[in-house]
Amino acid sequence: MTRPTTEKRRSLIHHADFRRLWTGDALGQLGAQLTGFAIPVFAVQTLHATEWQMGLLGAAEFSAFLLLGLPAGAWVDRMRKRDVLIWADILRALVLGAVVVTALAGAASMPLLIGAALIIGVCTLFFDVAHQSYVPGLVGLDHIVEGNSKLASTQSVAQAVAPALGGILLRVITAPWLMAVTVVTYLTSAFWVGRIRQREELPDKSLRRGLWVEVGEGLGFVVRQPLLRRMVACTSLSNLAGNIGFAVFTIYVLRTLGLSEAVLGLVVSAGAIGGILGAIVAEPVTRFVGEGRIIPVTAFLFAPAYAFIPLAASLAAPPAVVLISAMGVSTFIIVLYNVAQVSFRQRLCPPALLGRMNASVRFIVWGVIPIGSLLGGWFGTQFGVIPTLWIAAAGSVVAALPVLISPLLTMRDLPVPVHE
Numbered sequence: 424m425t426r427p428t429t430e431k432r433r434s435l436i437h438h439a440d441f442r443r444l445w446t447g448d449a450l451g452q453l454g455a456q457l458t459g460f461a462i463p464v465f466a467v468q469t470l471h472a473t474e475w476q477m478g479l480l481g482a483a484e485f486s487a488f489l490l491l492g493l494p495a496g497a498w499v500d501r502m503r504k505r506d507v508l509i510w511a512d513i514l515r516a517l518v519l520g521a522v523v524v525t526a527l528a529g530a531a532s533m534p535l536l537i538g539a540a541l542i543i544g545v546c547t548l549f550f551d552v553a554h555q556s557y558v559p560g561l562v563g564l565d566h567i568v569e570g571n572s573k574l575a576s577t578q579s580v581a582q583a584v585a586p587a588l589g590g591i592l593l594r595v596i597t598a599p600w601l602m603a604v605t606v607v608t609y610l611t612s613a614f615w616v617g618r619i620r621q622r623e624e625l626p627d628k629s630l631r632r633g634l635w636v637e638v639g640e641g642l643g644f645v646v647r648q649p650l651l652r653r654m655v656a657c658t659s660l661s662n663l664a665g666n667i668g669f670a671v672f673t674i675y676v677l678r679t680l681g682l683s684e685a686v687l688g689l690v691v692s693a694g695a696i697g698g699i700l701g702a703i704v705a706e707p708v709t710r711f712v713g714e715g716r717i718i719p720v721t722a723f724l725f726a727p728a729y730a731f732i733p734l735a736a737s738l739a740a741p742p743a744v745v746l747i748s749a750m751g752v753s754t755f756i757i758v759l760y761n762v763a764q765v766s767f768r769q770r771l772c773p774p775a776l777l778g779r780m781n782a783s784v785r786f787i788v789w790g791v792i793p794i795g796s797l798l799g800g801w802f803g804t805q806f807g808v809i810p811t812l813w814i815a816a817a818g819s820v821v822a823a824l825p826v827l828i829s830p831l832l833t834m835r836d837l838p839v840p841v842h843e
Contacts, residue, residue, distance in 0.1 A: 435569055440561055440619045447615035448554070449577045451512060454608030456585030457601060458519065460691065463673040464589075464684050465526075465598035466536060474808070476533050478670045478800015482793035483540035485666075487548040489790035493638045495552050496782020504557040505619055511550035512613035518542045520606045526599035552782045558769070561621060569706070572762055576702035586695070590688020641779025644772065645787070650715075651771060654764045655787050656825040657722050663791040663798075664818025668732065670799025671808045679808050680735065680742045690746045697751030701758030709763055715834030719826040721760040726819040728753040733812035 435441045466472040466480060487495075499507055522539045525531055558570050592601055645651055676687045709717050731749035735742040772780040802811040826832075 435566055435573060438566075440621045441570065443615050443619045444557070444561065445573060445577065447508075447512075447612040448574055449581070450608045450615065451550075451612035452578050452581035453585055454605035454612070456581045457589050457608075458605040460586045460589040460688060461593070461598045461601040462536060462540075464593065464677075464687070465531075465602075466533065467673050467677055468684065469598065470531065470533055470536075472533055474671055474674060474803030475800040477674060478796045478798075478803070480533070480537055480540060481666060481670050481796030481799070483537045484544045484547075485789055485792035485796070486541060487544040488785050489793055491545065491548060492782055492786030492790050493642065494782075495548055495785075496641050496779035497638050499549065499552045499782065500777070500779055502553075504553040505616060507549050507553035508557070508616045509613045511546040511553070512609045512616070515543050515546045515550075516606045516609035516613075518546070519602060519609070523599045523603045523606065526597075526602070531599075548785070552785060561619075572702055572705045576699060578698070578702075580699055584692065586688040586690075587692035588688070590683075590685040590692075593684050593688075638779065638783075641776060641783040642786075644776055644780050645783045648771065650829070650831060651768055653825045653829045653831065654718060654767070655784055657718075657822055658764065658784075658788040659791050660822035660825070661722070661725070661819060662788055663795040664815045664822055665729075666792045666795030667799040667802060667818060668729075668812045668815030670796045671803040671811050672732075674803070675732075675736075675808045675812065676746070682743060686743055690743055690750065693747040693751065695750070695754055697753070697755035698758045701755040702762070705759055705762040708759060713835035714763055714767070715831050715836060717763045718760060719823070719829065719832045721756045721763075722823040722826050725753055725756045725760070726816060726823060728756060729819050730813075730816045733809050733816060736809055 435445075463477065463480070466477065472480070518539055522531075522535065525535060558574070561570075589601055645655060673687070676682050676690065677684070682690070712720060728749055731745055735745035735749070738745055768780065768784065769777070799811055799815070802814055806814075
């Protein structure tokens, strides 16, 4: 009678298929972070991109979540999620490889980068929807928080290592060669995910309804759940505000503050250490604060941490030190928030609806990102870089309101549904 309990509590380190997913995810995250660092630097320093062009680049990267976010979930629910992950990695490698070849030939341009970002964004949309929908079925509901914490820690490690490594490498190699590394990591990621042995059974085709009927089921589930609806509103507004600032962040660091590419990499990497710490302590902190209360608390604390980014230009302390501190604390807070809310919605949703639910959430919370990027580019052009960052900070305050003014603030435990 005690054996099931022992198995239930066994760490996912002993889960062979999760280890394969974790390895593939780690490689993909490292490559994505290297690319995410190299492309903006390449655009600003080599192609001399303007604030508006950087806004367009950021918008292109996430436009798929706005344009295809809803039907993507229904499509993913009709496919084997492992296959979606593999093909998304392969296609991203091919597109990025074409960018590398063009850049090495001296034909790089902002339209080329924006077009590539559009295609890679579509692949990323399908990868992310399939990824979050795949984890519960792979590891079981009892290990969702542990699985999400481990995957979040991988992302944070990649965020910490890749920009610093990229900043150092850009002293000896060009940005296109740095992007070429990502091509290899995407392909290696596909290889490891392909080694997962657990076989998924495709849903019975006879049970399918029309595409938009199924889309409506996923969106309806999100809208009808009161607590989930508030979390989604908070995340959406936060992403909108954050990407207003992110659109001009590279210009802010390299031009306004006059820091080098290496220092930019160090700032981003050192800041991401807070994310690693957040992933490591997510479970004990959530237990201590309460899985309901942790969501409004972290949402409230994010805004003052973010405000130190524009303050770096005016404080007496060295700008790099201020940025490192601000990004470290804000990333720590973001990871705590994300682990709590993602685990809740995975546990809340019936397994057959996971893809559509995750796609609906992505549509709402990531669909605003291209809008934020465009607004950031426009604000930066009209008012300047630092005022744009302050607009983003003010938006973060507004974003916290849906969960602050809610029952979550007094809830220690979140409801646990029973699925048949």
